[in-house]
Amino acid sequence: MSLTVTAINGLRGELTMPGDKSISHRALMLGAIADGETHIDNFLNTGDCLSTAAVLRALGVRIDGVGEEVVVVHGAGLNGLRAAESVLDAGNSATTARLMTGLLAGQSFSSSITGDESLRSRPMDRVVAPLTAMGAQISGPSGDDKLPLTITGSALQGIKYDTPVASAQIKSALLLAGLYAAGRTTVREPYPSRDHTERMLEVMGAAVAAEGGGVTVTGGTTLTGTAISVPGDISSAAFFIVAAILTASSRLVIRQVGMNSGRIGLLDVLKTMGAPITYDAMTIKNKEPRADIIVTSGPLRATTVSAETVPRLVDEIPILAVAATQAIGQTSIKGAAELRVKESDRLSVITANLRSMGAKIRETADGLVIKGPTPLHGAAVKSLGDHRMAMAMIVAGVIAAGETVIDNEACIDISFPGFERMLTGAAV
Ligand code: S3P
Numbered sequence: 001m002s003l004t005v006t007a008i009n010g011l012r013g014e015l016t017m018p019g020d021k022s023i024s025h026r027a028l029m030l031g032a033i034a035d036g037e038t039h040i041d042n043f044l045n046t047g048d049c050l051s052t053a054a055v056l057r058a059l060g061v062r063i064d065g066v067g068e069e070v071v072v073v074h075g076a077g078l079n080g081l082r083a084a085e086s087v088l089d090a091g092n093s094a095t096t097a098r099l100m101t102g103l104l105a106g107q108s109f110s111s112s113i114t115g116d117e118s119l120r121s122r123p124m125d126r127v128v129a130p131l132t133a134m135g136a137q138i139s140g141p142s143g144d145d146k147l148p149l150t151i152t153g154s155a156l157q158g159i160k161y162d163t164p165v166a167s168a169q170i171k172s173a174l175l176l177a178g179l180y181a182a183g184r185t186t187v188r189e190p191y192p193s194r195d196h197t198e199r200m201l202e203v204m205g206a207a208v209a210a211e212g213g214g215v216t217v218t219g220g221t222t223l224t225g226t227a228i229s230v231p232g233d234i235s236s237a238a239f240f241i242v243a244a245i246l247t248a249s250s251r252l253v254i255r256q257v258g259m260n261s262g263r264i265g266l267l268d269v270l271k272t273m274g275a276p277i278t279y280d281a282m283t284i285k286n287k288e289p290r291a292d293i294i295v296t297s298g299p300l301r302a303t304t305v306s307a308e309t310v311p312r313l314v315d316e317i318p319i320l321a322v323a324a325t326q327a328i329g330q331t332s333i334k335g336a337a338e339l340r341v342k343e344s345d346r347l348s349v350i351t352a353n354l355r356s357m358g359a360k361i362r363e364t365a366d367g368l369v370i371k372g373p374t375p376l377h378g379a380a381v382k383s384l385g386d387h388r389m390a391m392a393m394i395v396a397g398v399i400a401a402g403e404t405v406i407d408n409e410a411c412i413d414i415s416f417p418g419f420e421r422m423l424t425g426a427a428v
Pocket of ligand 1: 021022023025095166167168169170172193194314315338
């Protein structure tokens with residue numbers, strides 16, 4: 001199915017985003033190995049998080065209320081998971097595949113895990129190599145860099161690991177394995193990535209500490225189930241924020257969006273570019289900050305985004321590229337090679353799509369260079385089954401002259417079912 005999009009004048013009103021995807025995954029996983037119940041309010045009931053729920057259920061965890069507002073995980077305890085009867089399926093979700101590989105490495109049983117065609121093409125050695133250094137045994141028919149993988153439960157030893165890539169998935173996989181390892185497991189990253197795992201581990205009572213530019217977990221500490229309130233997903237809000245800025249008569253309030261400093265790189269960069277964004281009603285729940293975001297229409301100036309900022313907006317680069325087409329001057333995004341191994345090669349796909357709409361954009365080995373402002377015109381563009389690409393191109397479509405046709409828009413359901421309805425509802 002394809003979707004045809006035409007220009008709008010602005011976005012107005014108050015919106016609430018679906019629950020944060022990263023936090024929803026972690027609430028399920030940590031809840032599953034905690035003692036007692038974990039109640040997850042505003043859980044993201046969509047493809048990726050449902051993959052995590054299915055994987056944990058296959059490992060013997062009782063999870064109630066999936067599809068409803070509050071999900072209840074009946075914690076099996078640190079050593080309460082049991083062997084699954086069949087191959088675990090992470091679907092399209094790299095977070096499920098990588099974090100679960102870490103969680104399963106130190107169990108007393110073996111597991112096999114796979115994913116859909118897109119996920120089977122994405123790198124796994126980034127978690128397999130350090131887990132192997134901890135004593136894990138992980139292998140697969142296509143080597144240890146690609147799913148499917150078999151994880152033979154093994155005794156693990158804590159290590160100190162300097163990850164070459166700033167990635168919350170690598171860091172989290174090692175921290176989860178570290179819960180089962182003897183001694184201490186320390187992960188250091190070149191630049192800070194989102195720290196939802198660390199914060200939730202702390203909330204659940206694990207021995208986790210930030211030290212020496214890294215994070216350390218001590219093996220064997222038990223977790224206690226708790227009530228987790230999931231904030232709105234900033235990575236979903238991003239599309240509305242950029243659409244509001246780029247259209248003429250916008251004033252949007254987005255209620256209670258997660259403001260973890262490892263996630264708000266886009267907001268910081270847009271503000272540097274001159275965007276009229278303010279915050280209100282800031283609170284902290286479960287050690288995660290959240291706020292209302294107020295955004296209006298406004299002109300943008302070009303900027304440079306460096307490697308250090310990239311992990312803080314890693315999922316927002318396609319929509320930032322759309323914003324940059326309308327900014328005055330040359331925007332450069334550097335140190336973003338990671339985008340080539342996301343749900344699609346996002347550097348190459350966003351370049352081809354925006355070029356076909358008239359943008360002055362080129363890709364570099366590890367980034368993008370965009371000259372603006374350039375009026376966009378409608379074109380037939382490709383999502384390549386990548387939810388964030390599809391949403392970024394819909395936003396490009398609402399600022400373009402004529403019709404923009406986005407293929408396979410159903411992939412949006414992975415993170416944001418109802419995206420198009422919400423956008424249409426707020427459009428003026
Ligand atoms: C995620 C981390 C990021 C991000 C992904 C979700 C997470 O991946 O792109 O959508 O929940 O930990 P990397 O940490 O591998 O960059």
